[in-house]
Amino acid sequence: MPQPLEDQRTTVYKVDPEHPANPTLPTLRTEEMMLNMGPQHPSTHGVLKVVLALEGERIVKATPVMGFLHRGVEKLAEDGTYHQFIPHTDRLDYVCAMYNNFAYCRAVEKLLDLKVPPRAEYLRTIVAEVQRIIGHLFWLGTQALDIGAMTVFFYTFRDREILLDFFDELCGARLTTSWYRIGGVERDFTPDLVEKLRRFCDYFPPKLEEYVTFLNTNRIWLSRTKGVAVISAEDAVNFGLSGPTLRGSGVDYDLRKFEPYAAYGDCEWSVPVGKNGDTYDRYWVRVEEMRQSRNMVKQLLGKIPDGPVMADVPSVTLPPKDKVFNDLASMIQQFKLFSQGFQAPKGEIYCGTEAAKGELGFYIVSDGGGKPYRLKIRAPSFIHMGAFDFMARGYMIADIVTIFGTYDIVMGECDR
Amino acid sequence: MHPDAQKIQQAFPEAVQSAVEWRGDLTLHVKRDRLHAVCRYLHDDPGLDYDYIVHVSSVDWPDHPERFEVVYEFYSIRRKQRIRVKSGVPEDDCVADSMTDIWKGADFMEREVYDMMGIRFRNHPNLVRVLLPDDFPEGYPLRKDFPVRGKGWRDTFTFIGEKTG
Numbered sequence: 001m002p003q004p005l006e007d008q009r010t011t012v013y014k015v016d017p018e019h020p021a022n023p024t025l026p027t028l029r030t031e032e033m034m035l036n037m038g039p040q041h042p043s044t045h046g047v048l049k050v051v052l053a054l055e056g057e058r059i060v061k062a063t064p065v066m067g068f069l070h071r072g073v074e075k076l077a078e079d080g081t082y083h084q085f086i087p088h089t090d091r092l093d094y095v096c097a098m099y100n101n102f103a104y105c106r107a108v109e110k111l112l113d114l115k116v117p118p119r120a121e122y123l124r125t126i127v128a129e130v131q132r133i134i135g136h137l138f139w140l141g142t143q144a145l146d147i148g149a150m151t152v153f154f155y156t157f158r159d160r161e162i163l164l165d166f167f168d169e170l171c172g173a174r175l176t177t178s179w180y181r182i183g184g185v186e187r188d189f190t191p192d193l194v195e196k197l198r199r200f201c202d203y204f205p206p207k208l209e210e211y212v213t214f215l216n217t218n219r220i221w222l223s224r225t226k227g228v229a230v231i232s233a234e235d236a237v238n239f240g241l242s243g244p245t246l247r248g249s250g251v252d253y254d255l256r257k258f259e260p261y262a263a264y265g266d267c268e269w270s271v272p273v274g275k276n277g278d279t280y281d282r283y284w285v286r287v288e289e290m291r292q293s294r295n296m297v298k299q300l301l302g303k304i305p306d307g308p309v310m311a312d313v314p315s316v317t318l319p320p321k322d323k324v325f326n327d328l329a330s331m332i333q334q335f336k337l338f339s340q341g342f343q344a345p346k347g348e349i350y351c352g353t354e355a356a357k358g359e360l361g362f363y364i365v366s367d368g369g370g371k372p373y374r375l376k377i378r379a380p381s382f383i384h385m386g387a388f389d390f391m392a393r394g395y396m397i398a399d400i401v402t403i404f405g406t407y408d409i410v411m412g413e414c415d416r
Numbered sequence: 417m418h419p420d421a422q423k424i425q426q427a428f429p430e431a432v433q434s435a436v437e438w439r440g441d442l443t444l445h446v447k448r449d450r451l452h453a454v455c456r457y458l459h460d461d462p463g464l465d466y467d468y469i470v471h472v473s474s475v476d477w478p479d480h481p482e483r484f485e486v487v488y489e490f491y492s493i494r495r496k497q498r499i500r501v502k503s504g505v506p507e508d509d510c511v512a513d514s515m516t517d518i519w520k521g522a523d524f525m526e527r528e529v530y531d532m533m534g535i536r537f538r539n540h541p542n543l544v545r546v547l548l549p550d551d552f553p554e555g556y557p558l559r560k561d562f563p564v565r566g567k568g569w570r571d572t573f574t575f576i577g578e579k580t581g
Contacts, residue, residue, distance in 0.1 A: 066546060066547060067545075067546065067547035067548055067549065070547045070548065072557060072564075074532070074558060075557055075558060075562075075564055076564065078564075079564045110439055110440075111439070113439065235520070237467050237468050237493065238467070238469075238519055238520050238521060239519075239520050239521040240468060240469040240470065240519065240521030240525075241521075251493065253468070253493050258496050259496070347438050347439065348438075348441070348443070348500075349438075349439050349441055350441060350470070350471070350489055350498070350500065352470065359470070361470060361471060363471060363473050363487070363489070365475050373475070374473075374475045374476070374558075376471065376473040376487075378470060378471040382524065382528070383471075383521060383524065383525065385524065386520075386521055386523055386524030386525070387520075387521070390520070415547055416547070
């Protein structure tokens with residue numbers, strides 16, 4: 001027989017029965033309050049739950065609760081061949097799938113010591129930078145929407161759509177692309193696609209100026225981003241933050257410059273670095289990165305070298321698609337690679353790539369077999385969540401949306 | 417031998433078991449009880465200056481006497497140098513020292529290793545599961561003896577609209 005619950009409510013306001021609209025206020029009782037935010041809150045960018053301890057409206061402690069999107073990707077990697085893991089990487093950071101493919105393929109190529117033909121390197125770099133623009137446009141739109149500036153969202157998503165259509169024509173998918181392959185890329189650019197990108201490069205800069213004008217003249221945007229979620233350079237490095245989140249604090253750590261890969265050494269660009277380490281500086285860094293990416297795409301489009309888009313190492317790389325159904329040797333090669341995979345040499349490597357959100361790294365241990373013995377994904381979103389409590393303490397409850405927006409967090413990558 | 421490996425070997429002659437350079441990655445194998453001291457040295461020594469923590473990981477080798485391997489990877493932003501430090505952890509005493517007092521970022525990374533592989537970290541401020549649910553009853557999924565399909569916990573769930581009993 002359940003007992004009736006005791007009434008534990010305590011009276012805070014004593015209402016004067018003669019003047020009900022005019023309560024006499026005794027000393028206010030203060031106590032810490034717990035507030036659950038998410039996992040279905042629209043601005044948690046997926047399924048992140050945050051347990052907030054509040055003192056009034058001030059955050060005393062913010063505990064992120066993660067794992068709602070955990071699919072065991074690292075375990076699945078051990079169960080398939082190296083080629084079969086590429087589609088799984090799309091589902092990590094589903095906003096920037098191309099970059100995940102890129103990071104994974106680079107890691108496997110490092111493990112195999114495989115050289116990619118120059119044309120493929122150029123195409124990879126161009127598409128990766130296009131993906132970075134998409135990622136940052138997505139961030140800009142949603143962050144502005146979360147903070148209360150709705151207009152920018154529609155404009156950035158319009159431009160993002162142009163680039164997604166470009167992906168659609170390139171590989172047949174808008175988000176889960178799987179266009180990169182170990183040793184190259186799946187298919188070449190057509191002249192029409194090159195022309196499309198050229199047009200976008202001319203179209204984009206004035207539009208970006210327009211969005212920046214929207215936001216920089218918006219007092220609400222400025223007051224809600226300046227001085228919010230501040231982290232010093234020293235702390236940011238100590239926490240292992242990366243990407244625009246780290247560069248906003250004034251550290252110029254960018255793997256594209258530090259360990260130049262693909263075609264990043266062949267074009268002129270600079271690493272934008274913030275000063276104050278607040279949300280506004282990270283916003284500035286991302287906008288500046290979009291400009292740099294657009295310049296890189298424009299430069300690289302002008303000098304794509306001729307040649308194959310896939311390395312020719314029959315034991316590892318896939319044969320061209322048009323040959324698979326007409327040429328017996330190619331068909332056998334394709335069949336063997338997908339049913340058995342290739343034998344990677346015994347050893348372990350770590351390969352980090354500068355994705356839109358930060359350093360996306362793959363640590364692969366190979367025991368000499370056809371499957372990765374252990375594959376660890378260094379996901380920037382997960383590591384950024386480690387600094388969440390540190391960065392959120394002391395801010396108001398209204399800032400919490402800004403604070404997890406500031407990392408550009410995607411839960412698919414965070415939970416894996 | 418890599419100059420960094422040489423320097424560490426001189427500072428800790430009894431701790432460093434091997435130093436391998438493969439595909440441009442430098443890997444140090446360190447005794448477990450000296451791992452924290454070596455990492456402290458990597459971080460604090462101005463000539464090494466490994467200030468950035470890249471990732472913490474773990475590998476399961478069921479046939480080895482020291483079944484698990486805990487792997488730390490550090491980067492020096494000033495020197496643009498990367499290093500991997502690892503040490504073996506036996507199954508019956510599945511504990512390693514936590515690096516949270518040196519790199520604050522190690523907090524979540526070590527929690528993930530605990531969650532997935534079951535390696536406990538001494539002096540960790542909050543060593544609880546991070547990705548899996550707190551009441552996950554099946555153990556540690558990234559161990560090699562854990563089946564890919566899980567151990568059947570999921571089959572006991574009832575879903576909305578599903579007949580029970």
